Structure formats: structure tokens, C-alpha cells
Amino acid sequence: xxxxxxxxxxxxxxxxxxxxxxxxxxxxxxxxxxxxxxxxxxxxxxxxxxxxxxxxxxxxxxxxxxxxxxxxxxxxxxxxxxxxxxxxxxxxxxxxxxxxxxxxxxxxxxxxxxxxxxxxxxxxxxxxxxxxxxxxxxxxxxxxxxxxxxxxxxxxxxxxxxxxxxxxxxxxxxxxxxxxxxxxxxxxxxxxxxxxxxxxxxxxxxxxxxxxxxxxxxxxxxxxxxxxxxxxxxxxxxxxxxxxxxxxxxxxxxxxxxxxxxxxxxxxxxxxxxxxxxxxxxxxxxxxxxxxxxxxxxxxxxxxxxxxxxxxxxxxxxxxxxxxxxxxxxxxxxxxxxxxxxxxxxxxxxxxxxxxxxxxxxxxxxxxxxxxxxxxxxxxxxxxxxxxxxxx
Amino acid sequence: xxxxxxxxxxxxxxxxxxxxxxxxxxxxxxxxxxxxxxxxxxxxxxxxxxxxxxxxxxxxxxxxxxxxxxxxxxxxxxxxxxxxxxxxxxxxxxxxxxxxxxxxxxxxxxxxxxxxxxxxxxxxxxxxxxxxxxxxxxxxxxxxxxxxxxxxxxxxxxxxxxxxxxxxxxxxxxxxxxxxxxxxxxxxxxxxxxxxxxxxxxxxxxxxxxxxxxxxxxxxxxxxxxxxxxxxxxxxxxxxxxxxxxxxxxxxxxxxxxxxxxxxxxxxxxxxxxxxxxxxxxxxxxxxxxxxxxxxxxxxxxxxxxxxxxxxxxxxxxxxxxxxxxxxxxxxxxxxxxxxxxxxxxxxxxxxxxxxxxxxxxxxxxxxxxxxxxxx
Numbered sequence: 055x056x057x058x059x060x061x062x063x064x065x066x067x068x069x070x071x072x073x074x075x076x077x078x079x080x081x082x083x084x085x086x087x088x089x090x091x092x093x094x095x096x097x098x099x100x101x102x103x104x105x106x107x108x109x110x111x112x113x114x115x116x117x118x119x120x121x122x123x124x125x126x127x128x129x130x131x132x133x134x135x136x137x138x139x140x141x142x143x144x145x146x147x148x149x150x151x152x153x154x155x156x157x158x159x160x161x162x163x164x165x166x167x168x169x170x171x172x173x174x175x176x177x178x179x180x181x182x183x184x185x186x187x188x189x190x191x192x193x194x195x196x197x198x199x200x201x202x203x204x205x206x207x208x209x210x211x212x213x214x215x216x217x218x219x220x221x222x223x224x225x226x227x228x229x230x231x232x233x234x235x236x237x238x239x240x241x242x243x244x245x246x247x248x249x250x251x252x253x254x255x256x257x258x259x260x261x262x263x264x265x266x267x268x269x270x271x272x273x274x275x276x277x278x279x280x281x282x283x284x285x286x287x288x289x290x291x292x293x294x295x296x297x298x299x300x301x302x303x304x305x306x307x308x309x310x311x312x313x314x315x316x317x318x319x320x321x322x323x324x325x326x327x328x329x330x331x332x333x334x335x336x337x338x339x340x341x342x343x344x345x346x347x348x349x350x351x352x353x354x355x356x357x358x359x360x361x362x363x364x365x366x367x368x369x370x371x372x373x374x375x376x377x378x379x380x381x382x383x384x385x386x387x388x389x390x391x392x393x394x395x396x397x398x399x400x401x402x403x404x405x406x407x408x409x410x411x412x413x414x415x416x417x418x419x420x421x422x423x424x425x426x427x428x429x430x431x432x433x434x435x436x437x438x439x440x441x442x443x444x445x446x
Numbered sequence: 447x448x449x450x451x452x453x454x455x456x457x458x459x460x461x462x463x464x465x466x467x468x469x470x471x472x473x474x475x476x477x478x479x480x481x482x483x484x485x486x487x488x489x490x491x492x493x494x495x496x497x498x499x500x501x502x503x504x505x506x507x508x509x510x511x512x513x514x515x516x517x518x519x520x521x522x523x524x525x526x527x528x529x530x531x532x533x534x535x536x537x538x539x540x541x542x543x544x545x546x547x548x549x550x551x552x553x554x555x556x557x558x559x560x561x562x563x564x565x566x567x568x569x570x571x572x573x574x575x576x577x578x579x580x581x582x583x584x585x586x587x588x589x590x591x592x593x594x595x596x597x598x599x600x601x602x603x604x605x606x607x608x609x610x611x612x613x614x615x616x617x618x619x620x621x622x623x624x625x626x627x628x629x630x631x632x633x634x635x636x637x638x639x640x641x642x643x644x645x646x647x648x649x650x651x652x653x654x655x656x657x658x659x660x661x662x663x664x665x666x667x668x669x670x671x672x673x674x675x676x677x678x679x680x681x682x683x684x685x686x687x688x689x690x691x692x693x694x695x696x697x698x699x700x701x702x703x704x705x706x707x708x709x710x711x712x713x714x715x716x717x718x719x720x721x722x723x724x725x726x727x728x729x730x731x732x733x734x735x736x737x738x739x740x741x742x743x744x745x746x747x748x749x750x751x752x753x754x755x756x757x758x759x760x761x762x763x764x765x766x767x768x769x770x771x772x773x774x775x776x777x778x779x780x781x782x783x784x785x786x787x788x789x790x791x792x793x794x795x796x797x798x799x800x801x802x803x804x805x806x807x808x809x810x811x812x813x814x815x816x817x818x819x820x821x822x
Contacts, residue, residue, distance in 0.1 A: 186781050188711035211782045257777075257785050257792035259648075322577040323623045332809040332816075384770070387799070388807055391577050392602040395647040395800045405643055407574040407601045407655060415648055419792070422777050423785045430781065432721060 057352075059124065067128050074136045077101050086139065092175070092217045099141055099172040108170055109146055111295075111358075116154045116162070117170045123355040134304030144176040144214070145169040147299040149222045152239070152292045156280040165241070179209040179223030179242070179266060180289070187433045189224070190234045190286065194268060196225035201275050203227075203240060205248075205268040211427065215251045215264035218244045222292075223268075228283050239285035241277040248272075258419035259397065296428045297368040298358075301375025303348045309382035309417075310341055316389045316410060327389065336388075340381045347374050366441035369434035376424040376431060383418040390414045449741055455519050461496055462520060466527030472790055475528060479650035485531045485608060494563030499537055502682075503545050507557045514682060514747045518689035518740070525693025528793060530650045532566060534690075535605035538683045540567025543613040547630050547667030547675045556611075556632065568609040570600035570633075570656055571676070578806040580615065580676060581625050587616040587663055596631055596663040599655065604804075606654025607644035609635055614663065618670050628672045631663035638662075649797040678751050684758050684805045685743050691765045691801045692740055694794045695733045698776040701791065702726065705780055722779065729775050732768035739764050759815035766808035769798040 059067070078098070085094040102108040110126050112118030121129065133140070141147070150169045153161055168174040185192040194207025205225055215221065221242050228236030242249075248271040254263040280288040314337070317328035327333050351371055387394040393411030403409035425431045439445040451459070469489065478486045493499050501516050503509020510516070517538060524533055541560045544553060559565040576582035585598025596616050603612070612633050620627025633640070639661040644654040667675055703726055706717035716722055739761045746754035773795035777784035784791050802808065 181782065184710075186711060188713075191711065191713075255787040257787055257796070259787060263786075320577060322575060323579040323582045327577070330809065330813065332813045336809065380774075388803070388809065391803050391807065392572055394803055395649060395796070396602070396653070397646045397648055399645045401643055401645060401655075405655070406645070407599075419648075419796075420785075422774075422792075422795075423782075425778055426781055426785065430778075432719075435721075 057124075059128070063124055063128060066125055067132065070129055070132045071136075073105060073107075074132060074138060078136055078138050083137065092214075095139070095142060096172045096175070098138075102141070103171050108141065108172075109150065111147070111298075112150065113154065116150075116166055123352060123359050126355055127352055130304040131307075134308040137308065140299070140302065140305070142175070142214070143296065143299050144178050144218075144222075145172070145174060148178060148292050148296050149176050149220075149241070151295045152222075152279060152288050155291060156239075156288050160276070161241075161279065174219045175214065175217050177212050177215045177218035177221045177244075177266075179212060179221045181211045182208060183210055187430050189289070189429075190237065192224055192226060192237065194223070194225050196227050196238060196240060196273070198227075198275065199272075202272045203238075203275055203278075205240070205242065205271040205273060207268050209266045209268075211254075212251075212264045212266045213262050215244070215266050216253065216261070220244060221249075221266065222279075224285055224289055227285075234286040236283055237285040237289065238282050239279045239288040240273055241279060242271065242273045246271045246273065256420060257422065258416045260416065260420070262420075293429055294365065294368050297372040297434070298354065300424065300428050301347070301351055301371040302379065303344065303351050303375060306344055306375070306378050306382045307348070309379075309386055310337075310344065312410070313337065313382065313386050313389055316386070320389060320391075336385060340378065340385060343374070344378050344382075347371070347378060350374065366437050369429075369437045369442075372428060373425075373431045373434045379424055380418075380421050383414070383421040386410070386414045387418045394418075451515070451519065455516060458498070458501075458516060459519050459523055462498070462523035462527070465492065465496070466523070466529070470527050470529060475530070475650075479530055483608060484646060484650070484652040489529075490531055490566075491563050493531065493533070494561065498533070499541075499563055500561040502537065502542055503557055503561065507545060507553050508561055509545075509557070514685055514744050517682070517686050518744055521686045521689040522693035525690035525797070526697045528650070528694070528790070528797060532568070532605035532608065532651070534683065534686060535568040535609065536560060536566050538686045539569035539604075539679060540609075540611070540613055542679045542682060543569060543630060543675065544632070544666060546679060547613075547672070549666075552632070552664070552666055565610045566605060566608050568603055568605045568612045569615075569679075570603045570606070570612045571615040572600060572602050574599065574601055578810045579623070580680070581628065581673065582623055583615055583617050583628055584622055585614065585616045585658065587618050587629060587631055587665075589618065589669075594631060594663045594665055595660045596633060596658045597660055599657045601655045602653045603656050604651065604653055606642060606656055607652040611635060612656070613666065614658070615672060615676065616663070620670075625673050627670050628676075629669045630666050630672045630675065632666055633658070633661055633663050647800065649800040650793065651800070680805055681747065681751055681754060681758055684762060685740070685747060685754070687801045687804055688736070688740050688743065688761050688765050691769055691798055692733070692737050694798050694801075695729075695736060695769055695772045698772050698791065698794050699726070699729050699733055702729070702776045702779050705783075709781075716779075725775055725779070729772045732771050736761075736765055736768045756815060756818050759811040759818070762806060762811040763808045763815060766802045766811075769802060773798050 109117055110119045110121055114120040153165050182192050196203040196205045223240050223242050225238050225240055226236050227238040248269040250267040252265040253261050256263050318326055320327040390411040393408040396411045398412050500509045501512040505511040544556045571580055587594045587596040614631050614633050617627055618629045639659040641657045642654045647653050709716050743754050743757045743761045746757050776791050780791050783789050
């Protein structure tokens with residue numbers, strides 16, 4: 055047991071730093087915050103793809119990096135240090151892994167390269183108004199008509215549906231047996247006739263969520279991934295991948311750094327907030343828990359490197375990771391004090407007298423969703439209780 | 447010992463509740479928040495006609511002669527209805543500062559226009575560097591043979607876009623952090639030398655940064671000795687926002703309980719899950735505890751505002767902690783719906799967050815509570 059970096063690890067770290075410094079320019083970073091978000095993140099992901107770094111968690115044979123857990127850790131740490139957002143998860147962290155795990159050769163050959171190159175933007179058709187935590191209660195149905203399925207129903211909380219080229223969608227293909235047994239995992243072109251995307255504005259005042267309606271949408275039957283009526287197995291595997299990526303310890307570490315920087319500059323009556331023992335206590339409590347989670351994540355990475363796929367313990371990462379994201383986001387809001395509630399206007403930070411209140415607010419508000427999506431934290435606790443502790 | 451509200455207080459409570467029910471439903475509020483001004487003049491006139499704007503002022507000043515309990519009753523109902531009109535800024539801060547610092551002539555000139563709803567006011571005291579330290583003040587006022595001019599900047603001024611007049615805290619002597627040497631001035635915000643930079647806040651209210659360049663200002667109270675009055679008024683306003691928070695928390699708990707009784711997952715109402723039941727018990731207890739400390743603060747303040755000092759620190763800490771629990775659970779238990787802009791849940795959460803950062807956050811008050819209470 056040791057965590058010392060080898061000479062190769064240190065060389066790798068230098069390479070990562072140099073690549074980020076050269077390619078993640080301030081200009082590109084600025085555009086990520088603008089209306090150019092989609093094009094900009096795709097541009098960035100294409101750079102990672104060219105470098106061969108787009109999918110560190112994929113097996114090498116499908117385009118992964120073959121990195122050791124240490125290298126993955128180094129990469130994530132450097133990414134966070136540089137303020138670089140994670141890749142958009144719906145293709146790379148969700149549907150990609152289930153296609154290489156459950157898909158047929160034709161599906162692998164067509165979809166995986168397009169996911170790696172970011173030529174296709176994916177979104178997730180899971181939740182429905184009546185099927186949230188109880189995902190298997192989904193009602194959107196697909197009926198076979200010749201070589202096609204015809205989909206009718208609606209999906210909700212679909213992040214970035216407005217940008218998506220493809221949606222992976224859980225549909226009901228049978229009402230026989232248990233509700234989990236009649237579900238099928240389908241890939242659907244968003245340009246198909248009969249799809250309508252309705253925006254949902256979230257409490258961060260932004261538009262990332264949508265409702266997606268399906269009215270007699272035709273999807274070729276060859277777009278089923280895995281078995282017909284066997285979609286629940288695929289769905290669960292995807293959720294395990296999703297959970298692992300949600301923890302995002304690197305992002306919380308970045309927020310902690312931002313908090314420390316801002317609290318050091320926040321000087322009132324000659325005294326810095328960072329020197330305030332009350333504030334220090336709050337910060338230390340969060341940082342200590344995060345320190346532990348970082349190693350829990352490393353242990354999971356190491357286990358995955360040995361075994362291949364994340365198991366139910368990914369639920370622990372999801373719960374603790376999202377709790378800590380919310381705790382760090384909340385503390386950053388507190389550093390912003392009076393400015394935490396300011397909505398963006400034409401005023402620049404000099405006129406306003408503050409430069410991160412609005413960003414802190416947006417992150418905190420949208421962060422409230424993290425304990426709900428990807429299977430709510432309540433559902434994660436049920437998963438741990440059942441599959442880890444054996445409590446029926 | 448008696449924790450009942452008087453019949454008169456009950457009537458005030460009912461009248462606001464009726465107003466919210468009849469004239470301030472969720473759609474009406476949404477339209478007001480999205481309007482250019484971000485508040486309703488018609489609603490404000492109604493407040494005046496119903497007498498709410500006169501509550502804290504002495505009868506000899508044309509007021510109702512109410513106590514902190516009356517003000518808190520109003521604020522709790524404002525919290526329940528998520529009313530965005532600037533009652534706190536105009537009545538509790540601006541009005542009370544004039545009532546407590548102003549001489550007879552100033553009170554006679556300035557309070558009637560608050561009470562009849564013709565003037566909106568605010569208290570401008572936060573500066574870029576000050577955070578929650580009110581005495582950290584760079585804005586200065588100069589005495590030019592009895593006529594004062596004021597220069598400097600105040601930020602995140604509540605109701606700053608709509609206020610006609612402000613009471614501004616400025617330094618007439620001493621160093622940047624000194625308690626002595628601070629004075630209060632009434633400033634007409636439409637006057638020469640005043641610039642406003644307005645912006646909306648996440649709770650639907652409007653704030654502004656105000657810059658003053660040699661602006662004519664009228665001294666109220668004793669020059670260089672403003673802080674005793676400021677402390678008294680801020681204490682009262684802190685109790686007022688705590689009451690508003692209690693109103694928000696109670697409403698959130700009621701709405702969440704209702705939702706869990708309707709929402710079905712796994713073939714049952716989610717309110718039947720023991721894990722969720724316990725959490726709703728926790729939020730109920732959080733609400734009752736906050737209310738209890740509010741009552742203690744009101745009782746002490748009524749006796750002697752100074753006496754409530756430590757309790758007010760405690761109250762602000764508990765409100766912060768319990769509000770976070772209540773709005774956090776409200777959003778979480780509403781699931782995806784809880785994070786939509788459309789549903790009111792998130793808006794109650796945002797108001798509670800803003801209250802938590804008004805007049806000092808939990809860290810600030812915990813420190814003050816500890817330093818005033820503990821010593822080896």
C-alpha cells in the first residue's frame with residue numbers, strides 16, 4: 055500500500071499540465087460561459103479525443119486510455135486545478151459503456167467512434183412524471199410494427215435535450231410479469247418525426263432541463279441494446295456508471311480552493327474571513343470529509359481497474375459526493391454573503407463590487423438537483439441496504 | 447406567562463392572510479416579480495390603507511403604536527405569502543431609524559409619508575468591504591457650516607432601485623473601523639450626485655449599489671454617535687426577518703407534507719416510507735424550535751431591546767441551521783419538481799437563503815454569541 059508517484063507518474067503529470075495549459079485557453083474558458091456552450095465544449099472534447107484522452111474509463115480496445123488508477127487520479131486532479139469542466143456524461147459516461155458492454159458489433163462500430171469524437175450529442179430518456187425514484191414504473195411504450203418500434207409517451211428532466219442528436223430511452227415493450235421485466239433500452243435519433251422538446255427552467259434560472267414528448271416516433275428495431283424486455287439490466291449498469299461520475303471529488307476540491315481564496319480576500323474590520331475560527335471550523339469539517347471521500351473514490355477506481363465495472367458501492371460515492379458538493383457550494387455562497395443572491399445584469403464585477411456571487415448562486419441552486427438525479431440519494435441508500443448489507 | 451397573540455394581532459394576521467389569498471396568489475406574485483419595477487404600487491397603497499405601514503410607529507407620530515410582536519406578526523405573514531414589497535426596508539429599517547433618531551420636526555416631516563405609502567425608503571449601510579461589520583464604513587459626510595454633504599458608496603442596498611429616500615450611515619470622524627464617529631443622514635435619492643446601479647436578486651427583490659458624490663444630506667440623531675440607534679433598529683429588524691423565516695419554513699413544511707401524501711412511487715404514497723416520515727418530523731421540530739426562540743427574542747425585546755441581544759444572536763444561528771434543513775428537505779422531497787423555477791418551493795428556499803445572509807450569517811452570530819457568553 056502506497057500512493058507515492060513514480061517517475062512515470064510525474065512525467066505523466068507534466069504532460070497533462072502542459073496539454074491543459076496549451077489547449078484550455080482563457081478564450082475557450084470564457085466561451086464555455088456563453089451562449090456558445092455547446093460548440094465550445096464539443097471543440098474542447100474533440101481536442102481531448104485527438105490527444106486520445108477523451109475516455110479514461112473505457113477499456114483500451116474501445117478507445118480508452120489504459121491509464122492506471124494513479125494516472126486517472128492525476129488527470130482528474132490536474133483537470134480540476136485548471137478549472138476544466140468534466141466531459142458531458144450522457145455519451146461518454148453513460149450510453150458508451152453500455153453499448154460496449156451490451157451492444158452488438160454493428161452498434162459498437164457505428165456509435166462508439168461517434169461518441170468518442172463528440173460528433174453525436176446524447177441525452178437520457180429515463181425519468182417520467184410518474185416514474186422518478188420508481189424508475190421501473192415507466193409507461194412510455196414501444197410497439198413493434200414491422201422492423202420498427204413506435205414510441206408514445208413522455209420523458210422528463212432530460213438534460214440538454216435541446217442540443218441532442220440522439221436519446222437513449224427506456225420504453226415499456228411488455229406488461230407481462232414484474233414491471234422490471236417489460237422494459238427495453240432503445241437508441242433514438244432526435245431528428246425523428248414526432249419528437250417534441252419542451253424546456254423546463256430550473257431554480258438556477260437556467261435552461262438545461264427539458265420534457266421530451268414522443269408521438270408515434272418510429273425507431274428501427276435494430277436500435278435495441280441488449281435483449282428486448284431485458285432493458286432493466288442495461289439501465290442499471292448505466293446508472294452504476296453514471297453514479298461513479300456524479301461524485302466528482304475533483305470539482306468539490308476546486309470549490310474548496312475557490313472558497314479559501316475568496317475567504318482570504320474577504321477582509322472586514324481588518325480581519326480576514328479565513329482567519330475567523332468559526333469559519334475555519336466549518337471549512338475544516340467539509341474538507342476532512344472530502345479528504346476521506348477522495349480516497350474512497352481511489353479505492354473504487356482501483357477495484358474497477360481490477361474488476362472492470364462499478365458495483366453497488368458506487369452508490370456510496372454518489373451519496374457522499376453529492377452531499378459534499380452541496381456543502382462546498384453552500385459554503386461558497388456564505389463567503390459571497392450579501393452578493394450570493396445577485397442575478398446577472400449588464401453590470402460588470404467592478405461596478406458590482408463582487409466577482410463570484412452569481413456563479414456561486416448558480417452552482418448552489420443547480421447543485422440541489424444532484425441528490426435527486428442519477429437515482430435519488432434515498433434510492434442509493436436502499437441499494438446499499440439491499441445489495442451491500444443484504445437487508446431485504 | 448402568556449404566549450398568545452392579542453385579538454388585535456390576530457386581526458392583523460388575518461388581514462394579511464386574506465390579502466395574500468385574494469390579491470397575491472402565485473401568479474400575481476410572479477407577474478409582480480417579473481414587472482419592470484419588481485413591486486406593486488397598488489399593493490403598497492393597499493398596505494397603507496390597511497394600516498400596516500403605521501404599525502411600529504408611536505401614536506404621537508401618527509402610528510399604530512405597535513410592538514415588536516405586531517411587526518413580527520406582519521413579517522411572518524409576509525414570509526408565508528412570499529411578499530416582495532419592501533416592508534422591511536421602508537417600515538422596519540428606514541421608518542424605525544427616523545422614529546428613533548429623528549427629532550420632532552424630522553419625524554413630523556418624514557414619517558407621515560411612510561405611513562401613507564407615498565414614500566419608499568431604505569437603510570444604506572453595507573459597503574464592498576464591510577460584509578457584516580456595520581462599523582466598517584468608508585462613506586464620509588462633511589459638515590459645511592451645518593449643511594452636510596455625503597460621499598461614498600453603499601452596495602446591495604435592499605429596495606435600492608425603488609427607494610425614494612434612504613437613511614445612510616456615514617463617517618463624520620474617526621477611522622474606518624471605529625464605532626465612534628458614525629452618523630445617520632437622510633438622503634433624497636433623486637437628488638444631484640446620487641447614482642444607482644440596480645439589479646434583481648434571486649428572491650425576487652431588487653437591490654442596488656448607490657454612489658454618492660457630494661450629495662446634500664440631512665443629519666438625524668447625534669453626530670458621531672449613530673451606532674446605539676443602529677444597533678437597536680438592526681436588532682428589531684433581525685427579529686423581523688426571523689419571523690419572516692418562520693413564516694417561510696412553516697409554509698414549506700405544510701406544502702411538503704401535502705405533496706408526500708399525494709405523490710405515489712412504488713405503488714404507495716411516499717409519505718408511508720418511514721425514512722421520509724422521520725425527516726418530516728425533523729423539519730417540523732426545526733420549525734417549532736425556531737418559533738420558540740423567536741418568541742423568547744420578542745418577549746425579551748419588548749422588555750428591553752438590550753436584553754434580547756444574546757438571544758438575537760442565538761435566534762439568527764438557529765434560523766440559519768433550521769431553515770437550511772427545512773428548505774433542503776422541501777426541495778429533496780419534491781424531487782425533480784423541487785428544482786423547477788415554476789414551483790414555489792425553490793422561491794421560498796431562495797428567500798430563506800437571503801434572510802440567512804441579512805444582518806449577519808450564522809458564522810457571524812455564532813462568534814458573537816460565543817464571545818458574549820463563554821469565558822474561562
